[in-house]
Amino acid sequence: MTLYARVKRSTIRSVVTGVVGASISFASCNALADFKEPGKIIAGSDMTFYPYEYMKDNTPKGFDIEFLAGLGKVIGRQTVDVDTRWANLIPGLRGGRFDIINSSMYITADRLKVIDMIPYLKSGDAILSIKGAAYQPKVPEDFCGHKVGSMAGTAWLKPLKKLSKDYCEAKGLKPISISEYPTDPQATQAMLSHAVEVQITDAAVARGIVEKTGHRVVISSDTLIYPVLNGWGVKKGNEEVRQALIKGLKAFSKTPEYAALLKKYHFKAPTAEDIAQLMPKQP
Structure with missing residues (x-):
């Protein structure tokens, strides 16, 4: 990379960072995110865990499936659900098989040692x-x-x-x-x-x-x-994907679709107090 290219790239990143919270677009966020495929979120899920994720008529269904699809729509990404047995989810994420784990995974101190996790539900x-x-x-x-x-x-x-x-x-x-x-x-x-x-x-x-x-x-x-928090799993060090999901969750949680989804499944979003109390300390 030439010096001009480095300076240009640095300038672009500075501009994007400077407008976060004011007028940053999710398209810009996507451009920076280290996802496996453009315009997609590839998620590993164990489709045997009704009502979170399961198969019906050869189609992924359930709260987690609908939740991620709603978030993906907000940030302009199509969700791709990869049916994966539970024992293979974390190895699959760490091996680059998918971008995130979306499988009603409880956030524990042991899991935080090997993957990053983003809370989205109390369970x-x-x-x-x-x-x-x-x-x-x-x-x-x-x-x-x-x-x-x-x-x-x-x-x-x-x-x-x-x-x-x-x-x-x-x-x-x-x-x-x-x-x-x-x-x-x-x-x-x-x-x-x-x-x-x-x-x-x-x-x-x-x-x-x-x-x-x-x-x-x-x-x-x-x-x-x-009592525990459910969270998405993200590969350690993939900060761009993690931040994209956090921004997407924040935006999606303000939509009528989000409220309707929680009501449909009789779930409640975690409060700030829940997260402070139940989120394990970073190892």
């Missing part, structure tokens, strides 16, 4: 049990000595395993028997076939499972378990 977990069964646990402390099913690689597994050791075994109770499955529906099927007694999953997913199983299962927990 938490719930306990599912078979309707009419004698065992109806309310809180994870009730799991001691029982068989619990879960999707593998989820954020709630770490505190559950710690609880088993530090609470159950420390009190002379039997440990929690945790069975992990590649997808959430497989964990549900394990419960329905009595391979496990209960299932722990995201609270919104739990509500969907109750509906999809014709109320053969119920939510036995009374309160939100392990």
Whole structure:
């Protein structure tokens, strides 16, 4: 690059930076963003997690899919959804398979060590049990000595395993028997076939499972378990993509479409207090 080109490029960047908050266009933001393809956001999602992301008639559906599409429209980018199993999402992002992870991923300190994350939703977990069964646990402390099913690689597994050791075994109770499955529906099927007694999953997913199983299962927990933030995953160091999404989220959150989407799925956006309280400290 010639000296003239360097100076010109530096000048352009200075001008763009100077007008942020006044009249910067999303087209300018897109021009600077290090996305894989022009005019697109390529997102990895595990399409087995109703109502966040799932397949219907061979088409991606769900809150996260619609949410990202709305944000993409605001910043002038088409969203491309790549169905990817949960265990492969972070490796796929880090390997450059897609621009972001859009899969109702909980923000944890461990994940922040390897990827950047942008919060967009507050969530938490719930306990599912078979309707009419004698065992109806309310809180994870009730799991001691029982068989619990879960999707593998989820954020709630770490505190559950710690609880088993530090609470159950420390009190002379039997440990929690945790069975992990590649997808959430497989964990549900394990419960329905009595391979496990209960299932722990995201609270919104739990509500969907109750509906999809014709109320053969119920939510036995009374309160939100392990409150947490959901976030988009961005490759470490890809600051331009991260900033583009942050600006897009800010703009999209002011639209009627955003409010209608939250109402449709009975979700709530995280408050500033939620983010301050639940966002893990940067490693």
